Amino acid sequence: MTERQLEIHKGLEAIGPEIAQFYLDGIQVINSSLGTKSNLLAHILREIDGGLRDIFEQKQLKKEFQKKLKNEDLEKVFDQFKEDYKNFDYLSDITFEDFKEAKGHISSILVSFGFSFDHPLSAQYIKAVRWLAKYAHRSGSYNEPRSPKDIINLWYEFEDVLSKLIGNYYALADRVDSILVLEEPTSEVLKTLPNLLNTESRFIYFFNGLKSRKWLLHLENEKYFDGSKNPEPVESEDNPGFFSMPYWRVLTYLEEVANQNLNAPDKDTTESLIRIIDGICLYRNSEEQRIENYRTDYTILKLICTLPEEYLDDKHIEFIKMGLSSKWHGLIGHSYNEFLERLLLLGNNVLLLKG
Known part of the structure; x- marks a missing residue:
């Protein structure tokens, strides 16, 4: 050829x-x-x-x-x-x-x-x-x-x-x-995505550019947000004991949708976000360990801060506490006040005391 x-x-x-x-x-x-x-x-x-x-x-x-x-x-x-x-x-x-x-x-x-x-x-x-x-x-x-x-x-x-x-x-x-201009994906597009996004550059380009919340349920069903795909910290080959923290590119889209939903709540979108957040929070690997990626933890904290009050519960408090106690608490530790401010805004004293 x-x-x-x-x-x-x-x-x-x-x-x-x-x-x-x-x-x-x-x-x-x-x-x-x-x-x-x-x-x-x-x-x-x-x-x-x-x-x-x-x-x-x-x-x-x-x-x-x-x-x-x-x-x-x-x-x-x-x-x-x-x-x-x-x-x-x-x-x-x-x-x-x-x-x-x-x-x-x-x-x-x-x-x-x-x-x-x-x-x-x-x-x-x-x-x-x-x-x-x-x-x-x-x-x-x-x-x-x-x-x-x-x-x-x-x-x-x-x-x-x-x-x-x-x-x-x-x-x-x-x-x-x-494809990005589509308000909602067709079944043909969803079947094509794994092939089209099989390079990191196109994967990043796609999730950075996707805006429509109507994709969320479809992508959730296709397991794009599955907790098992949250990237693990990567230890440096040249400096053992030092780790880099990969950024999970789907999080950019989840933040976009969560912010849209905060301003214009939609029940289906909220419930999809809850399932995605809970799936990531509760995921454990084959060694029954959670994936301690502080960049993902920080985004999950921000997603939790957008949820309607009636969807906030103890497991979200526990996840944030685990993030704070992680050896890589990083961004979540610096941004914990965002969550407290959200609880104050909601006037939820019960969760505020737990937090």
Whole structure:
């Protein structure tokens, strides 16, 4: 594979192993002598195109966009490559009337990747995938197999699109951005996240950028906040006895949601936060020890300070006391007054005496 193809494959792996395998198989088909190369490549391209749109498409937005789609906008796109079609064996007689029948597909492409009509990739992407069904399906069992010339040209055209869409770090960051704007994740997005966030830099970028509280329950169900994932202190190899304290990146999002919920309480959000806080507070490892990460402890203290009064109880007091008695009490010791001030504000004398 070329260096560009390796980067495209790496980018597709960040989406999922299946879509990446389709791409690898496509490269093998191109280099093969198979007589049905045109059909096979077209099917593979359809799977890659459809797989990407399944993840990044916002269905309601696509419906709204399609309703507003004007023929003159479509014609501007078609005009950018209609002359190119004259060099294709099977597309030379395509007209605008034929082209515009794919309004749904075209709307899906533009919405999925946030393209405007004048975006440089809009016409290139649409040109490459608009007629894949024509090449994928047999033309008649009595005919000769189609020449692969057309589909190979479309393959390389789409490779150029993929290189710009997912073929480097910044392109993948754009794809993460397109997920971050979702008010609530789809099931396809949730299934893709483990692959997309399998590098530390994208994991950090995602949880630093996520704002919508409607993700909370979904991410909780997917175990992103499970207490077992709270990072342990790491002892220095060069200086035994000295430890660094990793920051658990999901905490940034939990703080964001907790603060939103403090200002505009929502029962489902509160109860999810309680389950997450309690899961972290009560977690014990295989040696029945809690994970003493003072950076996590400090964030949990701040989360507890945002909870409605009726959800505060003894186990939260006990957790804070354990944090204070830890050999790494650090930030929680310096910030204990935040909790006392919260209790004073609530006027809860019972918890105040326990605290």
